[in-house]
Amino acid sequence: MWIFFNIVILTVYCFTFSHGVVQFSLNFARSTNKVVVIDHYYMLEYSIYRDGERLQSVVLGTGLGGYIKSRKTGSGFVLYGRGDEIEFSIEVDDSKFSQLSISRRNIQKSVSDCIDLASESDVHWYGGNQQRWQYYPIQKLVHKHNAYVTKEEFNQAIAERYWFNSQGIFFYVNLDAPLFIDQNNQHPDFMCLEAKRALPYDIYHTRFDFTYHIGIGLNARDVHMKAVEYFLGKPSGHPALEMVRDPIWSTWARYKTNVDEATVRVFANEILSYGFNGQFELDDDYETCYGALEFRQSKFPNIKNLTDDLHAVGFRVTLWVHPFINKDCKNWFEEAKQSNYFVADHSGNIETQWWNSEKSQAAYIDFTKTAAADWYYNRLRSLQISAGIDSFKFDAGESSWVPIDPVLNGTAKEHPSKITSAYVRTVSKFGSLVEVRSGQNTQDLPIFVRMIDKDTEWSLNNGLPTLITTLLQMNMVGYPFVLPDMIGGNGYNDNRPDEEIFVRWLQANVFMPSLQFSYVPWDYLSGSVDVVALSKRFVDLHAEFTPHIMNCFEKAVSIGAPVNPPIWWIAPNDKIAQSISDEFLLGEDILAAPVIEKGATSRDIYLPAGEWLDGNTGETYRSTDGIWLRDYAAPLTVLPYFIRK
Incomplete structure (x- = not known):
């Protein structure tokens, strides 16, 4: 644990001496905000002040302590010595908001700047990554040198490099930094931003840059809106009204892979007979092989007739898809392999594994290559037209599915998560009924982002409480169009939802952007309450507030406001x-x-x-x-x- 000194700050520009320590001060002309770097000789620290009150402290990972020299720049100063350089630069200087950057360039070794999460009492932290144990606020989370990329592990499908606190301060790390997070691990009550040349990042360039930005506002709301303006961005449009107003009915949780035409017809008829309608979503195990994008005739002998019939009774029809091709899908696998459409590592290996393949028996389409992305899009568009599909549920997308040490198009400094943004941007072209589950730096897209699969649990271990905390986390890193996971959870390991958790889960969904069923109200006909009537009431309540939800969507598009804030x-x-x-x-x-x-x-x-x-x-x-x-x-x-x- 580090111990900080309280130093009297002198209002001079570059450096002063006080009580035997060296100070360097970065003053903002249009506000009382300032940043003061203090050399304790054994440690270098900076603190952020507003109106003379210390708001935040950060320990700088550097060998400069006790050996510092400085030089003034046009927007700040550089501290240097013993081969290290750190530049402090003012970026925005307004009366109500200040912003600076802290930069190191051409780094050869690792660096780690550690943010004090408890600089002051009663400070709370927000933002960060989506994860399985979705505590909120996030200051008590534990990360052990966590590679900050999109990955299946920890349910980290969204990994925005953005954190802010209730004092009105944000931190945003540039995408080209090879970032790891160590929080409440080596140093309790600290979150360390570690940058190092290590997998899964690029290890072939001997030097890298590490820049992050700090915003200082009046409060958490104001500073977050500035982060939206300068870094997170706002959506270019929003999902379709129909996807908000009408429930989604997925085959996944209720039937898993046991689906065929007869199952679909029975399920659809049940939905209608109990007075519901909406969007029918056909999930896993309809393909001839994974990646074929062709319906298996033994299960779906005439898919177009089936979708025509579903359309005729008022359903929209969407289809589950993914970015992989399995090796046993020989024709398509070989075509993609010969065309270099798969992600490969530096040795040329394209093999990977996902939940529907054995080890080394699949490959991931490389959406960073225009030709590969177009090939995938065109095949899927052909399927959409021939099968009568309205849109798609796009699964996966995380960078952890690619071979470790991947070779991707574009700057190597943004690998491996570049594959996530390339995939999501490719599939977003299918329009306003699209849903994805992963994202990095894709807040501008006008599509739903689905929460990672939730478990049928009452705990914070990916259960019902995390429906709310994940909603808040996603909104507060710039993803306002959140698609909650299926009502009642996924029922994995034969843990099907009982009446109570089903109803409470539905209630929690009502004022979120969309309702998604798989387990259904009529699964509980012998319950203690009339679950069908109760569900109809809450579905109708959601529909009643749909105009309000759409107004919130419009506000998200116009100014970047969250739809479901804390x-x-x-x-x-x-x-x-x-x-x-x-x-x-x-x-x-x-x-x-x-x-x-x-x-x-x-x-x-x-x-x-x-x-x-x-x-x-x-x-x-x-x-x-x-x-x-x-x-x-x-x-x-x-x-x-x-x-x-």
């Missing part, structure tokens, strides 16, 4: 709101507080300052500082939600 979004200085992880907002006027604890029939609810109308009782709650509703009654039939007046 409740502190409307009260950024509220210390209680900053730590709430089991409530969320729809826009800025709807607060949802679903029950996510097994057996619970009541819960405590926190309402930020304002006037709130209870969506169930019609009662109004008013508060200037925020208010707790203790033991709010919520039997299985009740979803607590509130509308801000």
Whole structure:
């Protein structure tokens, strides 16, 4: 554990001496913000100040301590000595927002800058990666030298290099840095940004750059919107209204791979007979072999007749697809191999493994190659037309599926996660009914991003509570169009959802952008409540608020606002709101507080300052500082939600 000194800051530009230590100060002309570097001789540290108050401290990984020289630049200064150089540069200098960069160039060895997650008391952290144990806020997460790329491990399908805190400070790391994260591991209460020349990053260039940016705003909301403006970006459009308003009915969780035409017809007829409709999604095991993009005749003898019939009764039809070709899919595999359409490593090996192949029995299409991406797109477009498919569910996409040490097109410094963005950008061309599950630096795309498969659990081990925390995490790294995973979870290992978790999961989904069923309400006809009628009520409630959801989508497109932010979004200085992880907002006027604890029939609810109308009782709650509703009654039939007046 490091020990910091409290140093009196002198308002001079370059360096001063105080109490035997050297200080270097970066002052912003249009605000009271400043960054002060302190040389403790055994350690180099910088602190961020606003109005004279220290907000954040970071330990610099460098050999400069006690040997520092400095030189002034046009926008800041450079510290150097013993072969190391660190440049501090002002990038934005406004009265309400300041931004600087910290850069090292042509690094040969590894470096590690460690952010103090507990610089001040009651500070909370947000952003970072999607993961299995999705704690929120994120300051208690543990990362052990985690390669910060998209990967199946930890459910890290989204890995944006962006973190911010409740004090109004963000950190954003450039994509060309070979970034690893070590948090609460070697140094408790610190998150270390490690940059090093090691796999899965490029190891063939002997030098690399490491630059990150720090934003200083008035509060978390303001600084996040600046991060959207300068780094995260905003969507260019939004998903289709129909995909928001109408439920999705997937074959996956209920049937797994046991699907054929008869199964589809029975399932579709059940949906209609119980008074529902929407989007019918055919999932895994329809292909002749994985990667063929052809329907198996023994299962689907006339797919076009089937989709025509589904369309005739009001369904849209979508299809599960993936970026792999298995070796036993010989014709397509050989064509892609001969055309160099697969990702290969530096030795030329193209073999990989995914969940539907044995080891070394598949390959991953290289979407960084235009010809390969076009080949995949054109084959899929042909299937779409011939089979009568409206759109697709695009699975996988993480960089961990490629051979380790891949050779990809484009700058090597952005490998391996470049494959993720290339895949997602290729498939996004299929339009506003598309869903993907992975992303890096793809917040601009107008498509749904699905949460990684959730387990039928009540715990934070990828269970129901993480439906909310993952929703918040994705929104607060710039992905507002979140597709929650299937209601009730996936039922893996024969752990099918019971009545209670199914209903509570559905309730938690209502004020999220979309509803996705696989297990169905009529699986619970002998339950303690009328699950079919209850489900219809909540599906209708979601449809009733669809115009509001679409308005939130439009706001995401216009200014980059989150669709489902945490409740502190409307009260950024509220210390209680900053730590709430089991409530969320729809826009800025709807607060949802679903029950996510097994057996619970009541819960405590926190309402930020304002006037709130209870969506169930019609009662109004008013508060200037925020208010707790203790033991709010919520039997299985009740979803607590509130509308801000």
